[in-house]
Amino acid sequence: MPELIIIGGGITGLSAAWEAQKNGISYALLEKDSRWGGKVHTEIVEFPEGNAIIDGGPESFITRKPEAWDLAGELGIQDSVINPGAETRHMYILDSGTPVEVPLAPVKFASSRLMSGGGKLRMMLEPFQPPKADDADESLADFVTRRLGREALDKFIGPILGGIYNTDPETQSILVSSPIMREMESEYGGLVKAVIGRMRKARKNKSASDERKPRFGAFSNGLQELTDEMVRQLDGDLRLSANITQVGKDESGYEVFLENGEKLSAKKLIFATPANITAKLLVDIAKESAEKLATIKHENIGTVTLIYREEDIQSDFLIHGLMIPRRENRAIDAVTYTSLKMPTRAPKSYGVIRVFFGGSKPNVAEVSDADLQKIVQDELASTIGITAEPIQIIPFRWLKSFPQANVGHMGFVDEIEKSLPEGIHLAGSSYRGIGVPDCIQQGRQAVKNAI
Numbered sequence: 001m002p003e004l005i006i007i008g009g010g011i012t013g014l015s016a017a018w019e020a021q022k023n024g025i026s027y028a029l030l031e032k033d034s035r036w037g038g039k040v041h042t043e044i045v046e047f048p049e050g051n052a053i054i055d056g057g058p059e060s061f062i063t064r065k066p067e068a069w070d071l072a073g074e075l076g077i078q079d080s081v082i083n084p085g086a087e088t089r090h091m092y093i094l095d096s097g098t099p100v101e102v103p104l105a106p107v108k109f110a111s112s113r114l115m116s117g118g119g120k121l122r123m124m125l126e127p128f129q130p131p132k133a134d135d136a137d138e139s140l141a142d143f144v145t146r147r148l149g150r151e152a153l154d155k156f157i158g159p160i161l162g163g164i165y166n167t168d169p170e171t172q173s174i175l176v177s178s179p180i181m182r183e184m185e186s187e188y189g190g191l192v193k194a195v196i197g198r199m200r201k202a203r204k205n206k207s208a209s210d211e212r213k214p215r216f217g218a219f220s221n222g223l224q225e226l227t228d229e230m231v232r233q234l235d236g237d238l239r240l241s242a243n244i245t246q247v248g249k250d251e252s253g254y255e256v257f258l259e260n261g262e263k264l265s266a267k268k269l270i271f272a273t274p275a276n277i278t279a280k281l282l283v284d285i286a287k288e289s290a291e292k293l294a295t296i297k298h299e300n301i302g303t304v305t306l307i308y309r310e311e312d313i314q315s316d317f318l319i320h321g322l323m324i325p326r327r328e329n330r331a332i333d334a335v336t337y338t339s340l341k342m343p344t345r346a347p348k349s350y351g352v353i354r355v356f357f358g359g360s361k362p363n364v365a366e367v368s369d370a371d372l373q374k375i376v377q378d379e380l381a382s383t384i385g386i387t388a389e390p391i392q393i394i395p396f397r398w399l400k401s402f403p404q405a406n407v408g409h410m411g412f413v414d415e416i417e418k419s420l421p422e423g424i425h426l427a428g429s430s431y432r433g434i435g436v437p438d439c440i441q442q443g444r445q446a447v448k449n450a451i
């Protein structure tokens with residue numbers, strides 16, 4: 001009987017197993033699918049000229065939150081971390097059907113047609129806006145409007161953040177999605193002041209290891225390199241195709257029932273599954289917690305990667321990324337020209353484009369592959385003018401699996417955790433942040449809380 005059972009073998013569950021192993025705790029890690037990693041999923045497509053490396057889910061991670069970078073160090077694979085390219089270069093926003101470059105340099109900002117003169121002026125007055133007087137949560141929309149003005153939200157910041165979090169900025173909690181912005185405000189009184197202050201501080205405190213650390217990291221062979229390496233180094237009871245159908249309680253602890261009829265027992269359980277799944281599994285042993293968990297909404301999300309002959313997708317402008325605000329009423333949410341951003345992702349003479357969907361039109365994730373291909377190709381043609389036939393398309397879908405953290409989410413998670421019976425712990429993207437570093441942190445913390 002292991003001391004700990006971890007349910008779910010995505011990055012969160014694997015990180016929990018890693019932490020348990022480091023602390024000498026016996027564990028079983030149970031994953032429903034026939035592969036590890038959950039949303040961390042890399043496919044390698046072979047061509048005579050070399051491989052295309054396709055990340056279906058996360059592709060890069062931020063290193064300001066150190067967990068992924070540090071984990072790569074512990075696993076001995078930090079040398080495989082590459083810089084995915086400046087995420088902010090050549091980024092466009094679709095505005096009334098036309099891609100407009102995100103104006104990050106001051107000269108471009110002044111001349112950009114993305115915002116009116118009044119909207120730009122309001123943004124420039126950001127340093128003079130008073131900071132929030134309390135610590136209460138608020139929506140991304142309220143935060144951005146308060147500091148930078150409504151037009152900045154509608155035209156500029158909202159589309160970028162909405163695209164990243166696949167969510168509606170009007171309901172999304174700032175404390176879950178961008179706590180850094182609130183920290184900057186409370187520490188320095190405003191965003192512009194904070195950027196200057198933090199740059200000065202960083203310059204002063206730069207260490208040798210910071211020199212090597214990119215602002216964003218990716219893995220040369222795809223993000224699955226991280227989960228694959230963890231699996232390789234984990235030596236506990238690791239089971240794939242282990243679908244947990246029910247969890248019960250007996251006198252010695254908890255009983256975990258697998259679809260194949262097996263039963264495992266342990267005194268402590270970590271649920272590293274999305275909250276809507278955890279809700280179903282907890283219903284027999286923690287009804288009140290299960291009911292609360294079930295109210296955390298999870299949306300569809302997916303990506304399609306299209307591989308082209310490079311000459312077929314030559315474009316007049318160098319577009320690394322396109323964000324599509326919901327008001328444009330499109331069937332897709334964002335486009336990344338992956339092989340421009342990271343040339344090592346495709347052999348020479350091939351071009352790789354990744355399209356995100358699910359946010360503005362969740363039902364797009366539920367159509368057949370053939371219909372999805374048509375929808376995506378139509379949208380690429382009408383937004384960035386790509387009409388060529390791809391030589392391969394690779395879709396990934398996660399249905400009802402992308403958490404939506406509304407205002408007050410953190411307080412609600414605290415409440416749920418307080419309602420859990422002893423020995424039950426939760427971790428993962430449904431709770432305290434969706435990014436890969438957040439999930440690693442939560443998986444590891446759940447073990448620390450359990451022991």
Ligand SMILES: Cc1cc2nc3c(=O)[nH]c(=O)nc-3n(C[C@H](O)[C@H](O)[C@H](O)COP(=O)(O)OP(=O)(O)OC[C@H]3O[C@@H](n4cnc5c(N)ncnc54)[C@H](O)[C@@H]3O)c2cc1C
Pocket residue numbers: 007008009010011012013030031032033036037038039040056057058059060061062242243244245272273274277301302303398401402427428429430434435436437439
């Ligand atoms: C398209 C996309 C792009 C993203 N891009 C980025 C990015 O660039 N950077 C970033 O930091 N983050 C990104 N994210 C977010 C990040 O990838 C996820 O939040 C994170 O991978 C979630 O990990 P997890 O382990 O908590 O959940 P999951 O990966 O969902 O893992 C949960 C696991 O539980 C298993 N499971 C479910 N039910 C059962 C059951 N009954 N029994 C046993 N096992 C079960 C599932 O099969 C799954 O493997 C992206 C997410 C998506 C979808």
